[in-house]
Structures are given as structure tokens and as C-alpha cells.
Amino acid sequence: MSTYEISVTNLTNAQPLSPPVVMLHDGDYRIFTLGQPAGAGLEVLAEGGDAQPLLDEALAADSVSQAVAFDAPIPPGAQAQVSVTISDNARADLRVSVATMLVNTNDAFTALNGLPEVGVLAPGQMLEASTPAYDAGTEADDEAPGSIPGPADGGEGFNAARDDDADRVAMHSGVLTAMDALPTSVLTEQHRFDNPVARIQVRRVN
Amino acid sequence: MSRWNPVRAALCLSAAALCAPVHAVDFSVRVDNLTNGIYFTPLLVAAHSEGSRLFAAGEAASPSLQAMAEGGDISGLAGDLAAISATVVENPAGGLLAPAQNTTAALNTDGTDNVRLSVVAMMLPTNDGFIGLNAVEIPTAAGTYVWNVSAYDAGTEANDEVVNGGGAPGVAGIPAAPGGSGSGASGAAPSDSNTTVHIHRGALGDTDATGGVSDLDARVHRWLNPVARITVTVN
Numbered sequence: 001m002s003t004y005e006i007s008v009t010n011l012t013n014a015q016p017l018s019p020p021v022v023m024l025h026d027g028d029y030r031i032f033t034l035g036q037p038a039g040a041g042l043e044v045l046a047e048g049g050d051a052q053p054l055l056d057e058a059l060a061a062d063s064v065s066q067a068v069a070f071d072a073p074i075p076p077g078a079q080a081q082v083s084v085t086i087s088d089n090a091r092a093d094l095r096v097s098v099a100t101m102l103v104n105t106n107d108a109f110t111a112l113n114g115l116p117e118v119g120v121l122a123p124g125q126m127l128e129a130s131t132p133a134y135d136a137g138t139e140a141d142d143e144a145p146g147s148i149p150g151p152a153d154g155g156e157g158f159n160a161a162r163d164d165d166a167d168r169v170a171m172h173s174g175v176l177t178a179m180d181a182l183p184t185s186v187l188t189e190q191h192r193f194d195n196p197v198a199r200i201q202v203r204r205v206n
Numbered sequence: 207m208s209r210w211n212p213v214r215a216a217l218c219l220s221a222a223a224l225c226a227p228v229h230a231v232d233f234s235v236r237v238d239n240l241t242n243g244i245y246f247t248p249l250l251v252a253a254h255s256e257g258s259r260l261f262a263a264g265e266a267a268s269p270s271l272q273a274m275a276e277g278g279d280i281s282g283l284a285g286d287l288a289a290i291s292a293t294v295v296e297n298p299a300g301g302l303l304a305p306a307q308n309t310t311a312a313l314n315t316d317g318t319d320n321v322r323l324s325v326v327a328m329m330l331p332t333n334d335g336f337i338g339l340n341a342v343e344i345p346t347a348a349g350t351y352v353w354n355v356s357a358y359d360a361g362t363e364a365n366d367e368v369v370n371g372g373g374a375p376g377v378a379g380i381p382a383a384p385g386g387s388g389s390g391a392s393g394a395a396p397s398d399s400n401t402t403v404h405i406h407r408g409a410l411g412d413t414d415a416t417g418g419v420s421d422l423d424a425r426v427h428r429w430l431n432p433v434a435r436i437t438v439t440v441n
Contacts, residue, residue: 009264013407014361014399076400077264078360130356133432179394179419181412190399192407194431199263 003205007081014190018049019070020100027062044134045110048157050103066089094119101149107139121204130196132171143185236310236437243426246327247278248297251311253320259341275360277373278328331383334360354432359406367394367420388415
């Protein structure tokens with residue numbers, strides 16, 4: 001058995017990260033493909049911060065050896081970690097993926113989409129990546145009252161309608177906020193962000 | 207020469223990798239300002255030991271880092287680095303590094319265990335924004351290596367975007383706007399939500415030169431990461 005510790009640091013000013021989902025998998029799994037529609041589990045995570053459907057999808061996939069969700073959100077400036085244990089024969093082509101919502105947005109998330117070379121880490125060695133904000137493309141970025149689940153609004157999270165939007169995953173273009181170009185936004189200038197929004201470290205424990 | 211470790215060498219090829227061989231090297235560090243309208247205050251270029259660092263995202267800024275980020279004063283950080291026998295070049299540009307300009311510092315870490323490179327400078331006009339290359343592994347094989355560098359917020363001062371000369375630690379306001387700015391702003395922001403070092407959320411600015419919330423010009427003083435490019439050439 002081999003144990004890996006996956007740690008996530010929130011680099012934003014005012015975007016709590018929803019409890020991240022972590023998957024250890026081979027080269028046949030990915031959370032999303034840029035330019036293609038988000039899967040149902042990713043849509044729920046990106047709109048509402050609910051990790052469970054994406055976690056369930058991953059656990060059901062043959063190419064995923066283990067998947068877990070963090071038990072709490074990660075506030076700005078904070079770091080949290082989980083440990084995941086897999087069998088030694090799962091190490092051959094091991095990759096790590098992580099996904100979490102920026103909760104003071106309509107449907108922004110950050111993700112590590114299949115970090116390679118995890119399988120060659122020796123005990124004690126670590127890989128590190130900085131991750132950008134993506135737009136799930138499943139909800140209009142209207143920043144409207146009632147549409148954002150984070151503390152800035154306390155609004156609705158997931159809604160199955162893929163309304164008024166591209167229905168494809170893209171790099172996020174950032175939030176407008178009420179102090180900038182969108183007077184009806186529930187967000188303030190504090191909620192703006194630039195990339196990277198998270199730092200993810202993968203350390204092999206043993 | 208240390209042993210050639212194939213696993214570690216493979217990891218070192220990845221920009222995301224952390225690894226720790228130890229060699230003495232003679233190298234140069236070129237810093238390019240990639241922004242449209244942001245100046246860098248005197249740069250601090252330092253090679254230092256494994257395990258030491260000038261800052262960490264998610265942790266409070268040290269007083270020395272705060273002085274650099276709020277006022278461009280690198281003397282505190284230079285003193286901290288001298289105390290750990292770092293190899294340091296202060297102010298290679300001889301003053302401000304303007305948009306689209308570059309400067310180069312030469313370092314030689316022969317006889318030291320200074321295997322990590324850090325580069326910092328305040329961004330003007332900001333309240334406490336700075337560029338930060340944070341303790342990256344110094345390559346040992348001859349060649350050219352490039353890092354794109356993000357803008358950080360020290361988390362120590364409200365981003366009010368008022369240009370009033372305030373550069374001392376704990377004093378509100380922006381010390382200077384080398385390329386010019388507006389005046390009469392009411393203040394763009396209260397204190398940061400995240401008071402640890404974090405990725406800067408960007409300047410807000412406005413288009414009112416004599417009032418509004420910000421003395422910065424939203425058409426000139428905004429940026430997106432990366433804000434600097436650092437090129438290391440190992441001789």
C-alpha cells in the first residue's frame with residue numbers, strides 16, 4: 001500500500017473553496033476537457049460546491065483507484081489536506097486530480113486535471129502545482145442576488161438548467177462586481193481574483 | 207559533482223516539480239517587466255539555502271516583507287538574507303524597472319549551499335502588491351530556464367488606491383505613481399479579507415482623474431498574471 005497526502009492552499013482574497021474532491025487515477029480519467037461540456041457531477045460542484053455527485057462518478061469509474069472529498073471548505077489563506085491510500089499496483093501510471101468551487105461565483109471552479117508523474121514519487125517526495133480558475137459554462141455569470149451559494153450571497157447553488165451560457169468549460173474571465181461594471185452584482189471588489197487561485201501539493205507519505 | 211539520480215532528474219524536468227540536488231553555480235537572472243503600466247521598485251535577487259524563504263502564501267508577511275511591499279524598501283529583507291549567508295544582488299536596475307524594460311543580475315553561489323532563488327519587488331502604483339519568485343530550485347545544468355511570476359498582495363494594507371505618498375509600513379496609501387495617476391479618490395477598498403500573503407486580486411482603478419474611488423486609471427494600471435518573466439541562464 002502507498003499513502004499520498006494532497007494539500008490545497010487557497011490563494012484568493014475572498015473566495016472560500018468548497019470541500020475539494022481528490023481522485024487518484026490512471027490516464028483514462030479526467031474531470032473535464034476544455035471546450036467540452038461539463039459532466040453532471042462537475043456542474044453540481046461548480047454551481048453549488050457540492051462534492052458528492054462528482055465523487056460518486058469518480059468512485060464508479062474503473063480508471064479511478066481511490067477518491068475522497070475534504071470534509072470542510074477552505075477559507076482564503078488557509079491550507080488543508082487529506083490522505084489517500086492505494087494499492088502498490090495502482091502506482092504504475094498514477095495521476096492526481098482535484099476539483100473545488102470558488103463559492104462566491106456563479107460557476108467558477110479550480111482544478112488539477114490529471115497531474116502526471118505521481119507514480120514515480122519516492123516516499124517523502126512531493127509535486128506542486130498552481131491551478132487557475134475555470135468556468136463550468138453551465139450557468140450565466142450574472143452575479144445576481146440569489147444565484148451565488150457562497151457567503152457573499154447565500155443564494156441558490158445547483159440548478160439543472162444550463163441557462164444562457166456556453167455549455168462548455170473555459171478559462172474563467174473573472175468577476176465583474178458591483179464596484180466595476182455590473183451595478184446589480186452581489187459581489188464586491190474584494191471577490192475579484194487572478195490566477196493562480198490555489199496551490200496543490202501531492203506528497204507521497206510511504 | 208553529486209550523483210546523477212535518474213528519478214530526481216526526471217522530476218526536475220517538470221516545472222511543477224520540487225527537488226533538491228546541491229551544486230555550486232555561476233548564473234545570471236534577468237527580470238522582464240511584462241505589465242502595461244506598472245513599475246517595479248528596486249529588485250532584490252537572492253540565492254539562499256534550502257528551507258529558507260522570504261514569504262509563504264497563506265502566512266502573514268514578515269515586517270521586512272511588509273516594508274518592501276508597502277514602500278519598496280528592501281533593506282530589511284537584505285539584512286535578513288545577509289544573516290543566513292545568502293548570495294544577494296540588490297537593485298540591479300539602479301532604480302525603477304519600467305513596463306517593457308528588463309535588467310540582469312549576475313550571481314555565483316560557489317562555496318555556498320544557496321540552492322534556491324527568490325526575486326521580489328514592489329509594484330507601483332499599488333498599496334502592497336509585489337512580484338514574487340519564491341524559493342525555486344536553481345538549475346545546475348548549463349542552459350536557460352524561464353519562470354512566469356505572479357503578483358502577490360502582502361495582505362498588510364487596504365488596497366485603497368489613493369496615491370498620497372504613504373509608503374511606510376502601516377501607513378495607508380500608495381507612495382508614488384511613476385507614470386502618473388489621478389487624484390482626489392475616495393478609496394477603492396477596505397482592508398483585505400485575506401490578511402495573509404495571497405495572489406493579488408488586481409487593481410480596480412476608475413476613469414475619473416480628479417475623483418472617483420481610485421487614483422489609478424483602470425485603462426492603464428490593471429494587470430493579469432504573469433506580471434514578470436524571470437530568465438535564469440546557468441553558465
